Amino acid sequence: MKSEESRSEEEEEEEGEGSGAKYTGVGWALGLEFSSTNQEAGYLPQGVPLQLIGYLPEEPSFLPWHSASRALYQLDKLLDRTDEELQRELIMLACSFGNKQCHRQAVTYISDWISSNKNRIPPNIRDIVYCTGVSLMDEDVWEFIWMKFHSTSAVSEKKILLEALTCSDNTFLLNRLLNLSLTSDLVPEQDVIDVIIHVGRNPQGRNLAWKYFREKWDILNARYGEALFMNSKLIGGVTEFLNTEKELNELKEFIQANNLGAGPAMPRSLEIVEGNVRWHRLHRRHFFQWLRKSPNSNLG
Structure with a gap:
């Protein structure tokens, strides 16, 4: 005769079998x-x-x-x-992508902040609103963001404000920011590389950042050269959007003139720029032709 414990275990095993377990x-x-x-x-x-x-x-x-x-x-x-x-x-x-409602809302947020001196912009979209506002509005807004960058003590907010300053369409302001970042104490040293990279990502600032990078290479390399990660980040960030034959030749000349072919960063950047140039040569015209077609014809 089986014990109560044994029967219980067997019953549980039987109940555990099948879909109705x-x-x-x-x-x-x-x-x-x-x-x-x-x-x-x-x-x-x-x-x-x-x-x-x-x-x-x-x-x-x-x-x-x-x-x-x-x-x-x-x-x-x-x-x-x-x-x-x-x-x-x-x-x-x-x-x-230029959505008018989004632009209007960003301008409204920034205008309200300036007039009331109260930042009611939701924290999770502040970087988007700041950048959009700086790109659309006048120099006074840029100066306002610059002032807020200096007055805030919150590290995360400071970083967002600094990146927003690189969104301007005004090349004078972008050039001013580049010069201030490297030649003054107004921008923390650890943020200088990010300023140059973000200016380079701005279509209006790409050429400025590339030129500035080459002109200030000795200073930048002296300051960040031993920090391999920082140096690679800077090189990759400044060159990743270069896409013309002229820029490719400038990069090759820069590498040769400064004897920079040994490390991994420059050869990798050269490879990326060569790929960018190749894409433009082979596909740019067809891509824009495709964009000009009606949505229905693109689906076909």
């Missing part, structure tokens, strides 16, 4: 914890913990509900963050 409270909780952890690590699909959560209505014990609440809390955090990031991405794209 039932789980004990502790076993169910452990299973959910295990599946949630492995799903987060990428070893299981999202459907596994969600399928286990489907058994909750039949579960009277505390532990399964506790485990489910933890799993759902993590999922809720991920979904909230994803929605926020998606919204931010859409706003950034809208402003970048």
Whole structure:
């Protein structure tokens, strides 16, 4: 005759077989914890913990509900963050591609900040609004952002404000910022490279940054040359958007004149620029022809 304990184990095994399996409270909780952890690590699909959560209505014990609440809390955090990031991405794209409503809202935000001296711009889109405002509005706005950059003590806000200053369409202001960044104490030394790179990413500042980089190379190399990461970041950031034969030749001449072919940064940059030039030569005309077609014909 089998003991009560043996019968209980066998019954549980039988109940665990087939599609209508039932789980004990502790076993169910452990299973959910295990599946949630492995799903987060990428070893299981999202459907596994969600399928286990489907058994909750039949579960009277505390532990399964506790485990489910933890799993759902993590999922809720991920979904909230994803929605926020998606919204931010859409706003950034809208402003970048000239959406009038986005531009108007950015100008309204900046104007309100200037007139009231109260920053009501949502923190998660401040970088987008600052940059858009600086690019669209006059020199007074640039000066206002410059003033705020100096007056704030918050490191993250300071960084956003400094990057916004590089968004101007005014080449005089961009050139002024480049010179101030390297020849004064007004810009922290660790941020100088970011200023040059972001000016280079601005279509109005690309040539300025490239010229400035070459003219100030001795100073830049003396200051950052031993910091290989910083130096590589600067070289890659300034050259990644070069795309003409003239710029390619300038890069080759610069590398040769300064004997920079030995390290990995310059050869890599040369390879990227050669690829940019090749793309322009082979595909630019066809690409713009495609853009000029009607949306319906592009789908065909």
